[in-house]
Amino acid sequence: MTKVPKYWNKAKKYLSKKDKIMAKLIKNYQSPSETILTSRGDIFFSLCKSIIGQQISVAAANSVFLRFKKKCNNKINAKNVSKITFSNLKKCGLSRQKVLGIKSLAEQILNKSFNPKLISKMSDEDAINYLSKLRQIGKWSAEMILLFTYNRPNIWPVQDIGLLRAISKNYKKKYLPPDRFVILLSKRFTPYCSVATWYLWRSIDPEPIQY
Numbered sequence: 001m002t003k004v005p006k007y008w009n010k011a012k013k014y015l016s017k018k019d020k021i022m023a024k025l026i027k028n029y030q031s032p033s034e035t036i037l038t039s040r041g042d043i044f045f046s047l048c049k050s051i052i053g054q055q056i057s058v059a060a061a062n063s064v065f066l067r068f069k070k071k072c073n074n075k076i077n078a079k080n081v082s083k084i085t086f087s088n089l090k091k092c093g094l095s096r097q098k099v100l101g102i103k104s105l106a107e108q109i110l111n112k113s114f115n116p117k118l119i120s121k122m123s124d125e126d127a128i129n130y131l132s133k134l135r136q137i138g139k140w141s142a143e144m145i146l147l148f149t150y151n152r153p154n155i156w157p158v159q160d161i162g163l164l165r166a167i168s169k170n171y172k173k174k175y176l177p178p179d180r181f182v183i184l185l186s187k188r189f190t191p192y193c194s195v196a197t198w199y200l201w202r203s204i205d206p207e208p209i210q211y
Contacts, residue, residue, distance in 0.1 A: 005037060005151045011192035015199075018188050021170050025199040037198050039151050043116045044109055045076045046149045047134070050141045051101045052094065060093075067092040078109035101136025108134070124152055147194050156186045156193035166200035 016023035052068060053061035071092055072080045081089075081102060089099045108114035114134060119127045124146060131142035143157040157163055167182060168175040189196040 005153065007153050007192065008037070008195065011153065011195040014192055015189060015196055019185075019196075022189070022196055022199065025170065025203055029199065029202050037148070037151060037194070039149055041149070042076075043119075043145065043149050044078055044105070046145055047105055047137065047141075048076055048081070048102055050144055051098050051105070051136045054098070054136070054141070064093040068094070078106040081106040082110060098136060101134075104135040119146075119150065124155065127152075147197070152194060154191045154193045156189070156197060158182055158186075160197075162201055162204060163197055166204045170200065170203055 012026050016026055048068070049061075049065060052065050056064070068089070069076060071084055071088060086099055086103065089102065090096070094102070105114070109116075119130065122130060127146055127150075128139060128142040131137050131145055132139060137145075140157060140159045143155050143160075146152040147155040147157070164176055164182070167173060167177045167185065171177070171181070171185075173181060185196070186193055
């Protein structure tokens with residue numbers, strides 16, 4: 001894990017002034033056990049985990065991921081994944097489409113048709129478009145990568161069910177919250193939507209999310 005993002009403390013002060021509910025959430029997670037958004041700095045690992053976790057429960061995703069990790073001899077990298085057969089990857093509990101996505105990712109990393117180093121120089125929008133060209137990676141997955149791997153400060157993943165649930169719960173809105181209200185919050189929280197997202201997630205899940 002890397003260090004906490006440099007903007008974190010500044011973001012907490014900014015958000016606390018902008019929004020009373022956010023101020024309360026931030027205060028609620030000031031204990032020594034608070035786990036802040038950190039990054040593995042390993043985009044291949046994070047992309048694999050994102051693909052594995054698509055459309056299944058957190059518990060199921062963790063189970064599949066542990067089997068996948070074991071198949072990789074506990075070293076999840078493109079070279080190791082490229083050596084694992086299609087059928088052996090399926091035995092981890094992966095669907096055909098997820099196996100194709102992971103194998104394609106490994107191939108593109110190895111032949112350098114996908115270059116993660118370019119992402120740090122891109123705007124959020126350009127980076128999302130670049131990542132979304134990968135098989136099995138859509139906008140939500142791309143946003144998770146920017147948030148968790150690159151620690152971009154202003155990601156507001158409006159397709160994320162957890163975020164929408166948290167908004168409904170904390171702001172006393174029906175589920176799903178109105179689009180206009182979600183947009184209003186994003187304007188209020190900019191340029192630190194990522195931090196706001198993190199605290200909203202924490203309000204509905206005692207276990208910090210990590211990709």
